[in-house]
Amino acid sequence: MGIAVLWWCSLSVRLVFACLLCASAGKQCQIQNEMADCSHLKLTQIPSDLPNNITGLDISHNQLRQLGPANLTKYSQLVYLNAGYNTISKLQPELCQNVPLLQVLKLEHNQLYKLPDRVFASCTNLTELNLAYNNIYIKNDPFKSLENLSILDLSHNSLKSANLGLQQQLKNLRELILEKNQITELKKEDFCFLSNTSLDSLHLSSNPLKEFHTGCLHEIGNLFGLILNNVELGENRTRKLCTELSNTAIKNLSLSHVRLSFIGNSTFQGLQRTNLTVLNLSQNSLSVIEDDSFQWLSSLEYLNLKDNNIHLSSRLFYGLSNLRHLNLINSLTGKIEDYSFHWLYNLEYLIMDNNNFPGITANMFTGLNNLKYLSLCNCNINLQKITNKTFSSLANSSLQILNLTKTRISTMESGAFSSLEHLKILDLGVNEISQELRGPEFKGLKNIQVIYLSYNKNVILRSDSFIFIPSLRKLMLRKAGCSNLAISPSPFHPLQNLTLLDISNNNIANIKEDLFQGLHKLDILDLQHNNLARLWKHANPDGPVLFLKDLPNLQILNLKSNGLDEIPVQVFKGLFQLKHLDLGSNNLNLLPAALFDDQTSLKSLNLQKNLITAVEEKVFGPPLKNLRILEMDSNPFDCTCESIAWFADWLNVTQAYIPGLQSQYICNTPPKYHGSLVLHFDSSACKDSAPFRLLFMISTTTVVLLIFIVLIIHFEGWRIAFYWNISVNRILGFKELDRQPEEFDYDAYIIHARQDKNWVSKNLVSLEKNKHFPLRFCSEERDFEAGISELEATIDSIKRSRKIIFIVTEHLLQDPWCKNFKVYLARHQAIEQSRDSIILIFLQDIQDYKLYHALHLRRGMFRSCCILNWPAQKERVSAFRQQLVMALKSHSKVH
Known part of the structure; x- marks a missing residue:
């Protein structure tokens, strides 16, 4: 029975161990740049499957119980080893024998108690050793072999003595940290082991020190810095400490929170024979400092009296002639x-x-003639009004920076800063300034470069507000109540050197196009949280206000939260240097093509929280080429081929940083993709339809073009033919082919009914006066010879005419003389001479069967150019006459 119980216990232990191994294997160490990060993996031993060439290993925050040399055999190149936050209780001798190159060893927050004598014997290259937050007891010389150690941290170890060795050692130590231990006194022999060491900093803060034995600090070779914060010294122990520091190399002494409520004129007398340059006396509830108390500190350069309660008398700082920094x-x-x-x-x-x-x-x-920086931030000093006398005591100073933030300033009089001609930075932010700036307020600031006026009540600007400070480079007016900037000339015109302008959060709704005119050096313009939407609307009474057109060097532009729902296509034209553009939190939807064509150098673009549905290449192609950061989340994207296909492909290949890409870029429409990520939009179907789309576009264009051509020919074909004929005839002239040998006296004989006599006279005979193409018609009334019968004259005239013109009307069809004789004679002569000499001119719409029944003629018997119709529209008469001339000049031989 006992054997069975033991077997089950053994099996349980094995299962638990296997589970721990599985849990550890679930997460693996991260390897990057020869550094292995194995922290927070619940490891119980150093992994053995890491690369051999790693130089850094972090196994902190695990469950290691020991750190033996055998575990580090494989990693002989280690320079950095962090084994902090484990449960290591013991270090084996020759810890570094397999990692001889180790320089940094961190063992803080373990359970170390005793250090073996030769535990660091092989760590000759160690420069930093952290043993803080253990329970170490120092015996003999565990650090003797660490000749190159520069930092040793033994804080929070309950050490009762500062003595860390019996022999001289640690000659290269620069920083020794012994704070938060149980050291109650400093004996003379405690620091003998540092007799050949030049210590930059000795940390003894938060120790219950009660006594400083004579010569205790002189045993250190050179002590440059001593930190004794949070130690109950009082005035007596402080005086004793200063005496012990006499004739040492001390330069930096920190005595913060040492309950030093009183300083007498002899408290620091012991420091007279030192070169102390830094003294920290902060958080001491100091209430009394006797006159001339600092007279012994002639080398002091930095004095910190923060968080005390002292009264400044006229001789308080006597003797501090070399002080450069006073807190x-x-x-x-x-x-x-x-x-x-x-x-x-x-x-x-x-x-x-x-x-x-x-x-x-x-x-x-x-007397502060060399003062460069003065800060009076958040002081309650009754400074509501600044006059020309307020800072008159600084007239001889070289002050460059003045901080007056939160000092409750309400007004500034003329010449308020006229005494500060060297001033470069003036901070007037977070005050209660409510006045109209007329210009003289800043008179005398010849070298001013930065003025901070943000977060004031009501700063009213005029055209000459900054006329006396042309050197200004940065002007901040955020939330300053300066909403009315529609003034001319612009208040910023005198500031030709301005590189930064912040006028955000001012509810600006109306500005003029020339507001920023002349600011060619402006790099940064912040206009966020205003009300500029109306200015860019095409419905604006004077059209869109293009107030950005004169800023060629602008690099950062912030237009966030302006209610913009429309952007003119030319608004960013010329901004070739723009690197960062913020249009977030507006109401933008459709952006015009070519809007960002000049922004090929853009590095970051913010369009988040708008109403953008489509991201098309014709709009966003140029700015996204070199983009590094894109913020376009929280938009109702329309995930269709036309709207988002190109953008989805770009998102999948870009190297730009896109916050929220995996969670905030969500499709809104169509229902098929609602709620899904834009990143997952399948654009393959869009690409398959590309050839058909192209074919559709080509076929549609062809059909539309053909319809257009047909309509043009139908309605304007006569005009085209008219001008074509004129052009050809004027350039090439007429050429009659196969002309008969005989000469004709007339170009045409006109056969018409008597009722059409007036029409012939008006519209045909008048053509004889044509200068370009002279014609001669045979007219019965004019050209028949007297004494010859009408029959003989008709026959003779037809023979002497090259062409015969029939004026076809209802009257002609009913005229017996024309129908039975003239038409017959003309037809017979054309047949007999094999000549195509007949021209038909229809003044009326005569059906072909009527024409044949009356005159035995059909339209099909003649060439198309010899069949003319009198136009109903007057504008076509010129074309008719041109066609008649062409018919008369054409050849008459039948082929």
């Missing part, structure tokens, strides 16, 4: 005495944020 954030109380800073004639940076004092007096900043 007084949230540290002042009461009035600041005049000339308090005049000892600091080398001060360059003065930060006085979050303070409360009555105001700026006439001589408050006197």
Whole structure:
């Protein structure tokens, strides 16, 4: 029975172990640039299947219990090893024997207690060792062989002493971190092991230090930096510490949060024989600093008094002649005495944020001749109105940056900053300014480059608001209440050097086309959150307002949230340098082709949260060529071949970064694709129909063209023929073929009824006056000789005429003389001479059977050019006469 129980227990253990292995195998290490990341995989040992040539291995946040040399045999090229956040409780000797190149070893957050003497004997190349958050007890010299170590972190280890060795060692150590331990005193021999070391930084913060033994810090070869934050020192221990630091190489001393509420004029006397350059006294609830307390710190360059409660007297900073940086954030109380800073004639940076004092007096900043940066952000100093005297004490300074954010300024008088001629950056943001800027407010700012006026109440601009600051390069007016910019000339015209302009969040609805005229250097223009929709509508009374046309160097344009639902095709013309365009959160749907033709250099395009349904190549082809970032999510895409096929193909091959591609690019229509990703749209069917679409377009075009030609010929064919004949005849002239030897006296003999006499006289005989083609007709009334019978004269005239013209009307068909004699004679002569000499002119619509019954003639007996119809339309009379001339001049021989 006992054997069976043991067997089942063994089987259970094996199954649990197998499950752990399966769970581990479910996730694999990530290999990149010879670095293996095996963190957070619940590993119980170092993987053995990693590449041999890896130089970095991260096995942190796992379940390792040991870190033996045998596990690292395969990875002899390791330079970096992170085994932190495991449960390693013991390190084996000769840890680095198989990784001799190791430089960084991290073992923080483990369960280490004791370090064997030779545990790091092979780690001669180690430069950084992190043993923080363990429970290490130091005995003998575990770090003796680490000659190249520069950083050693033993913080949070419950060490009771700072002594880490019995012999001189760690000669290249630069940073020793011993904070958050249980060190209560610093003995003289504690740092003997560092007697040949130049330590840049010694961290002893958050230790319960009570005593500094004489000479305790002198045992260190050179100590340049000491950090003792969050240690209960008080004034007495601080004085003792300064005494111990006397005649050392200390340069950086941090005493933040050490309960130093009082500083006497001898507190820092021990630092007189040092070259201390940095002193941090922040978060000490300092309330009293005696005059001349800093007189011993003549080399000090940086002083941090942040988060205290001190009063600035006229001799507080006496002796700090080399101070360059003074931090007084949230540290002042009461009035600041005049000339308090005049000892600091080398001060360059003065930060006085979050303070409360009555105001700026006439001589408050006197003596700060080298000051470059002054910040009064969020100060309650009764600065509602800035006059020309407010900063007069800085008249001799070289101030370049002035921060007046959140100081409750409401107005600026003329010449308010006239004392600051060297100023380059002026921050007036987040105030309560409500006034019309007339121009003199900024008079005297000869070198100003940046003005921040954003987030004010009501900044009203005029044409001359910035007339005195032509050097300005950046102007921020976001949410400043300057909604009326439809003024001429533009308030920005004097700013020819402007490179950045922010007038967003101002509810601007009306501007003029020349608002940005002349700003040829403008790189960035921010117009988001305004109301510019009407300006680009074609229905606008004066047409679309093209206010971007004079910005050839614009690179960043923000038009987000302007209610735009229409964009003119020429609005972005000429913006060849545009790199970033934001049109997000508008109401855009159909964009005109060629809109982005000039934006081939575009790097990022934002069209998210619009009403775009189609993304076609003719619109988006040019801007998407070199695009790196595209934001077009949250649009109701129409997933059809015409609207989205090209875009879907582009999305599948582009290298651009597209946020939300796998979740936010969703089809809205048709129902077949509703809710599916644009990325999954199948465009293969669109490509198969391409040849048929082309064939349809060609056939449709051909049919339409033929119909057009037929209609033209039907309605205007006579005109085309008329002009064609005129052109040909004038260029080539007439040529009669196979002309008979005999000469004719007349071009034509006219046979007509007596009722048609007037028509003949008016429309035919008048042609004899044609200068280009002279004609001669035989007229009975004019050309018959007297004394000859009408019969003989008719026969003779027909023989002497080349052509015979029949004027066919109902009267002709009923005229017995014409019908029985003249027509018969003309027909007989044409047959006898084998000549095609008869021309029929129909003045009326005579049916062919009537013509044959009366005259024995048919239309089919004559050439088409010899059958003419008198036109009903007057405009066609010229064409009729041209046809008659052509018929008269044509050859008469029958082939």
